Amino acid sequence: MRKVMIRKRLMAGMLAGMMLLSGCGKSENGTTEDRQKNTITEAEDEKTDSEISEEKGDYLTVSTGKTSALGKDLTAKDVTDPTEDARNEFIKNTANLSFDIMKARTKADSGKNVMISPDSIISALAMTLNGADGNTQAEMLKVLGGKLSEKEYNEALSSYNRMLSDSDSVIFRNANSIWVRNGEDLKVKKDFVQTNKDYYNADLYVSDFDQATVTDINGWVNENTNGMINKVIDNIQPDSMMYLINAVAFEAEWAEQYEDYQVKKDEKFTNSDGKKEDAAFLSSKESGLIELNGGTGFAKAYKGFDYYFVAILPPEGTSAEDYIASLKGEDFVNAYRNRDYEPDIFADLPEFSYDYSTSLTDTLKDLGMADAFSDNADFSRITDPDMMKLKIDDVIHKTHIELDQYGTKAAAVTAIALAGNAAPVEKRIVEIKLN
Incomplete structure (x- = not known):
């Protein structure tokens, strides 16, 4: 032999x-609702949802408040499973993208041990894709899904994540959240929120984007990585308007x-x-x-x-x-x-x-989705660009792993920061000549 x-x-x-981090099992807590229950700090606004949020046409808006679960009452709708061809295309593209990212980071971080979580990365990017349009959408979809349509990609990734939750022998958490800055300048479209709720059970939080929000975001990450990653951001930039965050935690013997x-x-x-x-x-x-x-x-x-x-x-x-x-x-x-x-x-x-942390911004640009990071970015399915022009500012990725004689614990977080500026208001020009 x-x-x-x-x-x-x-x-x-x-x-x-x-x-490892792209193929994990299920939480012992049971349902997806249990696995993805989030805890916000005591700074959470005490107002009721009816006082905090309102729906205006196609938009969800907020007038005031600290960190508030604006979309927590949204119900995820049933989604269609992918066809076998779409599933195979998804597996092939995800595997190739995983190695392309791995190659890029290994070269950029030469001499360091590199560890990434493809599932965390693509989950955060998929939420962002659902707000993209035009060339921005086309580039992101090509990098993520190859020949798949956006609907096919969402179906395949959603099915894949459900499959990862189909083992009772390991602890698995996969949580998604969207964080939005308070204010009338940014009105989020309901379809964007609902789509990410349907496919990824993403929760929506609206906050002042101050230091208390930093604490809340890091607290959410700490909880949903089972304490293995306790921080993803140190501060929030003045032009940051939204964070789309995925967190993964895995424990197995x-x-x-x-x-x-x-x-x-x-x-x-x-x-x-x-x-x-x-x-x-x-x-x-x-x-x-x-x-x-x-x-x-x-x-x-x-x-x-x-x-x-x-x-x-x-x-x-x-x-x-x-x-x-x-x-x-x-x-x-x-x-x-x-x-x-x-x-x-x-x-x-x-x-x-081992702990690893990196920015994937340059890597993703080089892989073919540069438009999403440029001033030409089109995220008009998140908000009206006439009110707020958005682009990806940074993609932060962190991983953690512990391996010993008893088993493995691992976690990952991917945070996509969207920056924006309110569209300039055209001033009325009046010419008066007193002749």
């Missing part, structure tokens, strides 16, 4: 962490836990920059060999056998950065699906914890 040794240089914090004798203390782990660090290694025999572009890896099951941690070792003499640059997402999916169960795999997996 063929034997494969995978040890020491395992690229656990990169491909493994990336794919190994299906086959490591015994104490399988934990090797005082070993050395080689980081992506070549530096060695002290680490404990988890030694085990695994099955399901993954072979991809000369690299070898394995998939280790979590309790319930619905989800797996994937770890890949680059070819000898190839850096993690160069190896990632050689990969395509759909090739990874095919390699994972076609695992070889014949050989015995003897693997040493390091225990580790």
